[in-house]
Structures are given as structure tokens and as C-alpha cells.
Amino acid sequence: MDILQTIKETDKSFSQEIQKVQDIKSLEELRVKYLSRKGIVSTLFDDLKNVSREDKPLVGKSLNELRNSVQLRFDELKEKLESVSGKDHTLVDLSLPGRKTELGSKHILTQTLDEIKTIFKGLGFSIFEGPELESDYYNFEALNFPPDHPARDMQDTFFVNKSYLLRTHTSPVQVRLMTSQEPPVRAIMPGKVYRNEAISARSYCLFHQVEGLYVDTDVTFAELKGTLVSFARQFYGSDLKYRFRPSFFPFTEPSAEMDITCFLCHGKGCRMCKGSGWLEILGCGMVDPNVFKEVGYDPEKYTGYAFGMGIERIAILKYDIPDIRMYFENDLRFLKQF
């Protein structure tokens, strides 16, 4: 049974030799020596025909084991050597900057609006939009601003002529929405609005608003409060304090403004909240019955709430942006920060 002895020795010598292998080239030489057609292992298989019949199964098994074991150890080392392409891997300079693909970004106002949309979508609101070049009817009259009423002074208007103007708020979309469908209506309405005010760090001729509206049977001021508190806590943080202050908008009654505690000073008073400790974040109220009459809803059957907030202001507060004009200068050094 010399052949079994030879198999054992072959295995041993392969083990010794493969340990000395450092590179692909000597590994290849080793392969030729052991695994090629004329190699040691194949030659041993050729010798199998000289083995007696009764020994054949045992020798055959040992030979197969040898071949598999040699092949396996060869494969493992080959993979290992190739993984560093045969190079000394300490020469790969991992500190070099990677090949970068530059992605763009959404404008910070869009990002802020996206956050607001996500929250209200979660609360069951649809999203509708309307035109920026509006008629006096949708922007004022249908919203219970009588002609020649001082309430119109609250919103300095760009006029195209006496009947057409640039919308001063997103509220006209409320009217468009209500005239196009029956309650229940639950939607937010984002978009650009325009005010004819001198441009300064605090005021620009255009800005973005999000309007909200919910009309159904049994909608109450308490639900308005609940919805807006939920929004504010999701947007600004769950521990904020808030208050609702009476205010005036011709298209809501009762009307309110919502304040939250200043997040810079936590209510102690600072430059951001002008010392009051409070930041005004939105206006809201119960839809005025006159608006319902105008759109053909029965105010005895339906109640509803509406709210509106300025996105620039929200982002100014959240990101501490010092000047509203920066939003519209489109300076890449500004855009890339968000």
C-alpha cells in the first residue's frame, strides 16, 4: 500500500509548499506542479489502475480527498492574493477623496413646506392649489371683505386693474375649493402670495403661505385647536407651550392667532420674540357664515375652520435666517446650506 503513503506525503509537501507562497506567480507554479494535467495529483490518479481491485475503493476515496483538499486550499489562497490585486494593500491611499456625485437640493422654503405637507397629509388633509393672478371676487369679496372696508388695508395689494390682482393670501383657494365640491372638505392649499410693501430684511413683495380648511358637520373651535396643536408639536417639538389670541380676519369668526413659546429663549424674552417670550406662527378661526353663504353651503348645517401660515416666517424662526430677501437671491452659498 505504498500509494496511500505517497498520498499522505503529497498532502504534507503541498501544505509546506503552499505556506511559502506569497504571490500569484508562485501560486500558479504550485498549481502546475500539483493540479495540472501532468501534475502530481493527476499522476497519482493515473497510478490507480495499478492498484488491486479490493484496495481500489479505499485508495480512490483517499485520492479524491487529496484532490479536493488541495484544490480548496489553492482556491482560498488565490482569492486572498487576488483581493489586493497582488499589490501590497498598504499602498492604497484611503485618505484620497472619493469620486463624488453632487446631488442638488430643494430650496429651504420647499423643504419647510414639504414638512408641513407631510404632517397635514397624516392628519387626513388633501392638497389643492390655485392661481396667483386672482380676481378681486375670490381674493376679497367672497371672503367677506366689503369694498371700501379698512380690512383691505391689512393687505397691501398689487392690482392689475380694478377687478384683477395678485392674490394677497392663499384664502381664495378656499373659495374655489368650496364652490367646486360639497362638504366634507379637508385640505391645505400652499402657494405664493404678493404684498405691495416696501422691501426690507423683514418684508418682501412675495412670500409663501399654506392655507388650511376643514368643513363638515360638527367642526368646532376645540377641534381647530387640537389639530393645530398637533401640527405645532410635530413641527416644533412635543414640549412646546402655546396660546390662542383673539384676532380679526373678515373670513373667520371667531378669529385667532396662535403663538408658541419662543424656542430661542424659551419664553424669557429675546431679540427673536421682541422680548415677549411668544412667537406668532399662524392665524386661524371658524369659517364666517357669510363665506358659507357665498359658496352655497348652509351655515346652519355645516361649520368649519380655516388657518393660514407664512412659510418664510416659519423657516426664519426655525433656521435663524436674518433677512427674508436671502430666500429670493438664489445665492448658491445660501442654497447649499440646506
Place this chain on the structure above:
Amino acid sequence: MKISLNWLKEYVDLEGIATAEIIDKLTISGLEVEDVEEKGSGFDNIVVAYVKERKKHPNADKLSVCTVSTGDEEFNVVCGAPNVEAGQNVAFAKIGAIIPNGGFKITKAKLRGEVSMGMICSERELGISDNHQGIMVLDSSLEPGTPLKEALGLDDVVLEVAITPNRPDALSHIGVARDLAAIFNRKMTIPEVKLTECSERIEKYASVEVQDTTNCPRYTARLIKNVTIKESPSWLKKKLTSVGLRPINNIVDVTNFILYELGQPLHSFDLDRLEGQKVVVRRASDGETFTTLDSKERRLTSKDLMICDSEKPVAIAGVMGGENSEVTAETKNILLESAYFNPSSIRKTAKSLILSTDASYRFERGTDPNVTPYAADRAMQLMAELGGGEILTGTIDVYPEKIEPRTVTLRFNQIKRILGFDVDRKDVKDILLNLGLKVVSAEGQEEMTFEVPTFRPDLEREIDLIEEIARINGYDKIPAVSKISITLGGKTDQSSFRDRLRDIANGLGFYEIISNSLQSREIAQLTGKPVEMLNPLSSDMAALRTSLLPGALYAVSKNLNVGEKNLKLFEIGHIFNKLSDGEIKDFSDFSEIPGMMLLVSGKAETVKWYSKERPFDIYDLKGLVNSFLEKICLDNVLDDSYNLVENKNFEYNFTKTYKNQVVGRGGLVSKEMLRKFDISQDVYCFEFDLNLLADIPVPQKRFNGLLKFPKVLRDCAFILDTKVTGQEVVGLIYKSSSGLLKNVELFDIFESKNLGPDKRSMAFSLEYYDENRTLKDEEVDKDFNRAVEAVIKQLNAEFRGTS
């Protein structure tokens, strides 16, 4: 408007309520306090002191050494004033005080060897007046030790209150006091008026004729004779200055006082300057001119209401009086006007004259038509008190149609229906009664009817009463519900398409910009037919944008100026174009379309350790536009056209069309255009009409299976005339091939001297496969050769080889 807390306290009992609480409650019940000015601040440690003894300073002629007492303490103090005497009460600044005028701090000092433990102050040092002749000598009745701000009545707090346009009643101290009475459930007092009238009647001296009773529903007049025009007493001057008014003389000051006390604007005429001693209220004639009190000549129209005498106008009703009848130092006899004008008429006049006054501000919001006699009487009483004279018996009161108080019925169940919260029946009643309403029905279980005073024109309906109840009771008492119902059924999101486009643009490396939609007419005309503003902020913002191109070019220009030269920008926004030549009368006279602009400029690649610099070119733009369309599955649906229409804004341009309609256009922006924006580098941009893009049906996606059979690739290269376009070659290859050809890729293109002039080489890779079987070499060869043959023959190409 400014509200003085001390003044307020004359009408409502606020005893025991801290100032901070008053401010807070006013704000949370709807009269927002925007600013608080503490008048007496800066008078800390300055007190009334009694000068017990005055001695000459041993080492200085002009100084004296005094002993002053603040009641429980005595101080040694060196004083340089000539008028200091023992027995005086003086304003004494103790150690630690900060002198209001100059801001320096009093410390213990030694003056020529004598210790001084404070300072006796002059009026100038206290910031009270410019007087620095000597120290300020105070009233001898004052108690030493009293804080000076209290002694001088400087302990006032003045609030800046923002009054919403629906609350004209709150534009006065009595109005604000009434809200406070309701908030704190306190009593309020309206000053009582007692007049001593003389024996003569007013009718003997004056008459009033109202020609336009629609715009002047009530005109009340009273007369006072032989008054002396002089300076007002200090109590009145102090009140007026506290709310920011400049005292003028006793008569004008009284009318201003009533304005701020009651909210009723009054006007005093010099009776002797009224021709015919008559007041006529009429409309102006068109083009009539009139010089107002501010010495400006105003041009009027027949819509403006005037106060006239028998000859000429003497005031613009409710807005401003005239120079020709104003009260002067020589005035003796005064006709006092206390009127109610139609709010909308006053507003029109004030608007058209661009003249807003304290009076017009109140009249256009709505004053109380039924307070005019009281206001006139109150003014008469004060004028007589402060200027002497005799009040004539009787009031001229032209009031043909009395404006009656409204009645409003409140159904109690509506409170809960609107607020989601019930308010106690008794509180409801208290709130409304404290606000001046009266119950005019029996107290029913279901409802009650109230009479609303005429000073609250905003309370017309049940909902208005519910708001009053909610705000006085406190919005904070209304619970914020913790659950909301969800409406089942489909949700709409009209912004989702544009949101997707933004995401795609970001992924392609574009930064979003938002530019001003308003621009100059000249700029807007470059890209369309602009809608113009009637009242622009400036000529730079006189028109709406007709394209997103100018806004994007402003952004490029801005960025080049700050050194940002490599730009990939996009904007989504509305653009506006006039569709008709005339005035806009209808929504069909203009278009408002959402657009999207993609813009690249500068370098596509900058120098890096792994890359070379490369500028953006038209193929970057084309590729980006196509990738963009691929992401919304429209890349195979749209057709390309090149230089389809000459467009002066582009050096060359290409369009994407759908069924022959242009849905987007772009190219290299023309030099002429760039010059207008001061841009010196190439700009490539593309603008989509998003309405058209959104309307294109997207092919329904279905899973197609994965290809089970191999693809066969064949390459070929040709030398062609440069005027032959790549598209022509590719088109021809497809046209002359069978359906086995699935894709053609142009992978190389070059020109060289060896090829000869006007020649270039183009190499293509052709991809063949069949979804159902493995192709045989022979059939691919046949197809490929046919295509090559066609290019050679039909495009006059030289075949360079295959691989």
C-alpha cells in the same frame, strides 16, 4: 394706538391688578399689546427730599453744603445751584441713582474736601425740561422720601395696542376700559357732564344745513363765546404727551383729548371766520381745490364730502380742517363740530387724497352715531373750564334718521356648536352686559335677544356675539381636542407631480431656486406678453414674468458676482402671459402656467485628482433633459426637433414635442440676452410647460420578463460629410434593419486632417436580439450588412470597418 394706564384707570377700577396681568389679559382677549413703555423708568433712587440746612462751602465760593432729609434718613450733600435754600423740597438722587439725562451714576464723592452723599437735581438733569438755571424746587406738600416718579406723576405705563379694523370702539381709552371691565368683571365709569349755559341760544349765531344726509347722517354742533386761547394746564398736556400728541392750545387740546378719551373726532371752527355763520355739508365739485391745515392744496372730486360755510369749503369732512377757519390765538367764538360720517365715504376720500388722519382713521372704521351730543357737551364743559367763555344754550343736531341699536338673538346651543365647549349661562350674560349690550327679551331657556350699542358696529350676528363670549371668557378655556376624525375617501394632492420633478432634478444635481415673479416690463417682454401692475413697487417690478428664463439668469448673474461659477439650477413656478390685447376682463384674457426651468452653466467637471476640467455644453443639457424625462417615463413618447423656430433668446435651440405641440424648449442662451444680465459665460437652459407635460399619458407599466437569450453586438464606423447629422444616420440604420435591431449607440465621433475637410468619422454599436430565441450569426450578418450598405449608398459614406 397708545393707551396710558393711568388715564385708563379714570374709567375702570383696576385696583389690585398687576400691570403685567393687565397687559397679558388685554393681549389674550384680542387687544394685542405690542409694546410697553414705562414712563418712570430711570428714576430709581431719586426721591423727594427736604433741605433742612444750607451752609456755605468752606473752600468754594459757588458751592453750598446742605443737609437733606428723606424722612427717615439725613444726607450731607454738596450743591452748586444758586437757588437752593433751606425749607425747600427738592429732587434728590441718592447713591446708586442713574441720572436720566447723561446716564451717569451717583457715587459717594468728596468735593473740595466736603463729602457729598448724593445730588440735588435740576430739571435738565432729570430729563423733564431744558431748565438748568438751578435745581428743581418741588411742591412743599410732598412727603419727603416719596419716589420722584410718583411725586411727578411719571409712574405711568403707556401701552402700544394693536387694534384690529373691526374694533373702532377700542380706539379710545373708554373703549379699552370697557374691555377691561368685561375681562375683570369690574365697574366702569363714564365721566358725567354738567354744563352751565348762558341765556342766549345757539340758533341766534349759527345754523347747519346737511345736503348729503347719506354720507353725513348726523351733524351735531355747539357754540362757545368769548373763550381765551391759551396754553393747556399741565394735567391735560401730560395726558396728550403720554399718548404721543403735541399740545397746541386749550381748544385744540380739548378736541384731541376727547378723541383719545371717547374716540369721537371733533373739529373746532373759528365762528367769526365762517361766512354767514353757517355750516353747509355738501359734496365738492370736481376739480375744486382746498388748502388743508397742513398748508397743502388738495384737489377734490364730486365724491368728496366737504364742510362749507355759506361761501366756501372750510374742511374736508372727517379728514382734515382748513387753514381758512382754524382756531388761532385771536379766536373768541368757537363752533364745535361733532358728527357721524359714512365710513365708506370717508375712506374713499382719505384714500384718494392719500391723507390718513386720526379723525379719518376712526370715521372710516365707524364711530358711534349716538355719542355726538355727549362728546360735544364734554368738550364744551372742558373748553369753558380751561378757557372761560359762555356756552350757548342748545345744540344744533341734524339727525334726520336715527340709527337705532341692532338687536341680535343668541341661541345658547350655538355656543357649543361653534366652540365645542359650553360657557356658563351667567358668564355669557355678564360678558355681554359688561361690554355694553342690553337684554331686550325675557330670559328664555333656548335663547336671548340683546340690544347692541351703536359703538359696536362689528356685532351684527349671533356668531359675532359668540366670538365676544369666547374672547372675554378666554380662548385658553376652550379645550384642544385630542382626537380628530378622519374623512374616508380619496385624497387629492395637486402638488405631487411637481414634487416628483423636484426630487428628480435634485438627483440629477440641480439646486432649486425661487425667484421674484415680478420684473421690469422690458425684461418680461423679451420672453412673452407681460401682464403689468397698476401700482408697482418700482419699475423693476412692474410686470409678471412671462418665462422662468430671466429669473434664472438673475440667479446666474448673482452667483457669478459672488464667485460661484459652476451652476446647475432649477426652478418650478408660475408664468403669466396676456392672451388678448385689451384690458384683462376675464380669466381667459391671460394664461397662468406652471413651468420648470433647468439650467447649467460653467464647468461640468472641475479639476480633481481623478478628473480633468470640462465645461458644460449642449450635450450635457440634452442628456440631463433626457434623463429627466426618462424618470417620468416620457423619454420615448416625446420627439426632438432642432432649431424648429428661430428664437432670438437662444444661439440655437431644441424642442421636445408631443403630437406636434411644443412641451419644452431650450438651448444655448444668446449672447445678446446674457449681456442684459451681465453674464460672461455660456448658459444652457431648458424650460418645460408643466401643464402640457402633466397631461401626456404615461405608458402603463407592465413587467416584460427578463431576456433569456443572448444579445449580439456589431460595431461599424463611417466617414461622412459633416452636414450629415447623427440622427440621420441612426434613423437610416433603424429604417433599413429588421425588428431584430433593438438599439443603436453612437460611441465615437471625431474629425481630423486625414479625413479631409467637412468630413468626420462616426462609429456605432448595434444591438440585436430576439425575446424568444437565440439568433444565428448569418441572420444578424444579413441585417447588419443591409444597414451598412444603406448608410454607404444613401448618405454617401465611406465604410471604415467593422469589429
